[in-house]
Amino acid sequence: MSEQRTYKAFIFDLDGTLLHTLPDLVNVTNKALADQGFPPHTPEEILTYVGDGAARLIAQAVPADATPKQAERVFQNFKNFYHDFGIIYTTEFEGITAALEQAKEAGMGLAILSNKFEQGVLDVRDRFFPDLIEVAHGESDAVPRKPDPTGLLLCARELGVAPEECLFFGDSASDMQAAHNAGMEAVAVTWGYQPQERLMAAAPDHVIEKPVDMLRFIKQ
Template structure:
């Protein structure tokens, strides 16, 4: 089995289970704009393409662009207040990341979440682990555009051939393909093993501890 010295991760549904907070946050933003709440399953189905896409799907079909924009602004205002109360790292994730770091693996995050939100939630739940973190911004377009992944790899002083991208969605598989990196599907996330295999993931794992199979056994940095 090939091993890789660089691991870049999706965030929501891969590193952290953020869905409970996304449900509460999105419904509060909707209610404040006079819109009906959405179910957990509905919001689950909206996750993966970034906050703007989430809100565009969550507001009623009759909502105007101005109303959707106002909901998005309020969602971002509420995020630091109520957006990180119920989030949790997936079982075995923290110790696996620490083991990877101990082996000298370069670790990064690339998410479709807005950039400030990525830094906030990682620094709260997974501090002092990742060398590079990026979310959607003016400079980093949403996945599956490979720009952000290629930039993250370069900032980690690595190459696509040395890199695994770990994610739980077809978008994550697509960005891996577009950037020329190995796609590792996280079946514990929001989209499941079958969807990842159908999307063409190079491999699918059921538990974060399986990440160690794709990493060197030692600290290659010496």
């Protein structure tokens, strides 16, 4: 698709797109598992669980013989621990804040839509981007996980723009699918967590290799 379309808003995935959150995801997941006497996972293992929300992450992290009640306790522990320990080791990818600042100065609306649970998204937004990103949502009773388009359409409404005036930036196939399901163009970021072949198989409309590249979508 043409890059000459006029865009009014950028919406971003969080983990692996705006922020390198894996160290904290590993720490919090293993704390939640240890509380129930379950063994820890390596960062490489947990990386393969990331992207479909905390509930799915925990479902894959608990042992196969864990009872539903045990799995639910681990999930609740994860959410509780995330509030206290979820942004200790998290860092932004180099150049993210500078690019967001330039986009905002150019008049772009900015939002986050993540498969992370909503309060976790808000905690992270308030820590890293309190004055930059005005709208932020995660998985909740009202917002299903991507690739469902509900969350993206909600972000567009709250930003006061039409879906086709938005770009959605993400590092996973579900991000690309969610954008298309919402009638938005999808931008694949190559610095994230999902293997490149899976990301490209989801047919992104655009691909960028570094955060500053997002600025090329702003019409001068």
